[in-house]
Amino acid sequence: MLDRWFGRIGMLLTLATLGVLAVLLLNLAMNGLARIDWQFLTTFPSRRAAEAGILSAWAGTLLLMFVTAVVAIPFGIAAGIYLEEYAPKNRWTDLIEINIANLAGVPSILYGLMALGLFVYYFQFGQSILSGGLALACLVLPIVIVATRESLRSIPSTIREAAFALGATRWQAVWHHLLPYSTGGIATGVILAMSRAIGESAPLITIGALTFIAFLPPAAITSTPPFLSVEWLFSPFSALPIQMFNWVSRPGEQFHANAAAAGLVLMVITLSMNGAAILIRSRAQRNIKW
């Protein structure tokens, strides 16, 4: 009797919790959907709410994500492989492990403070895309490391032993056998890490990301040799969550509608990335039977 009641209450509470997500999405859609059109995506922010758009915001987010991915993915995967396949069991390895466990729980705003002191002022990168991208890369590094380790760990040791028996070095075993088997898990981790980075605003606010940016960073491809420019790395920037924060904190229904529209765009991006991660994970689990 009691069991059946608890079963019902549990199911009800589960659905109610998910209901919050549904209400949130509905609220964003009701307030923001009307604002989303081609013009909203292709114009700069403006003091007049009805004319404002998110062009500089999504361009900034895109460039930030590029920097974050280029830094966090190789370092994260390398660290994961090192810790899982190479690291000897000793005090230093324990230290790295505790460090990663702590790093995963460090509040995002502290990455912003580190970036402010270290990247913006000490290395003189300024309040730039480079500083922001590096801050986000440090923030998501533990996610990539943990995902890499977990997917390597789930590969049975017989695979490694078979490779060693045929004379492979450890790296050859990793490169030809372990990494191909763990791409699903690593890809899931990378997608989740990037989706986390896209939604982060606190570290970007801390390094002083401007909220009113009515220009695009300089193009990466130029018409004069050497045809590639890194000037954009040092450009000030805006980003989607920053733009949304700016609109939320302004009084006025119209700006709040803009905030809802920007929020809707953010939600579509994060939910589809998370959906993709779930799909890849379940696919990988289904196809591999050891």
Place this chain on the structure above:
Amino acid sequence: MASAAFVAPTRRLDKAVEAFMVWLLRIGGWASVLVTFGIIVTLVTESAPFFAKVPLIRLVKDTMWTPLFADPQYGIGALLAGTLVTTGVALSVAIPLGTILAIYLSEFAPARFREAVKPMLELLSAVPTVVYGYFALLAVTPVLQMIFPDLPQFSMLSAGLIMGIMIVPYVSSLGEDAMRSVPMLLREGAYALGDGKLGVALRVVFPGAFSGLAAAYVLAISRAVGETMIVAIAAGLQPKMTINPLESAATVTAFIVQVSLGDLPHGSLGYQSIFVAGSMLFLLTLGFNLAGHALRKKFHRAT
């Protein structure tokens, strides 16, 4: 021997590649340590000049936190009070709700329902926090104002409630993992003695998984203490020494945001004060993170 001499050149190359890759991978491993090092060094060096100017005792003795005013006060308790209250509200949602969901999903829910619901629950912690802030301020606060007519536009209650929803998945999925790893034999033993499902869940599985659950709680606390955007948007930016969740007050994190929004010159006392607040935050969360890590390790060793 002849064949060994024949393969030797490529073997030597393999070994060289191996040695090179070990170095490369080791650099990756140490990069994570470098990040922690970077955080600590920045916090210490940027907040040290603050303590050269302001005696430490004033952090405890003052009752207001107004480092940017003409007559500055440095009572960091005023910021900690905000963090304490919002965290408290969030936990009073997340811990009971997360625990019930964990028990339900681990012991009661049909397997297919569980597998469908788990990833959806985890979406709750993937929602960008600025979106939650928007939701707390513009959707939850008006509803709460129908219940508490005196509730101001910014309140720790609405920020804390939404923060609680955000951290439910931390409690429910870590908790569920912990409960599911309690051996089936223990459950069967209790069933054999005539206990019902809920009895087994509460008297056998819950105690058995307790250190795993405790780890989940501790990590949830750490998450709530460090959460920034929800409180900065919905709980207000004015530091206030109060423990009433119906009021508005700034948290440690919200103060950092508020100062960052202005344009403070590098090296000013205001600039240094956000690193003081940051150091406070780092120490708090470090304690919770290490405790959570230790509890998780203990639990994994036990099962």
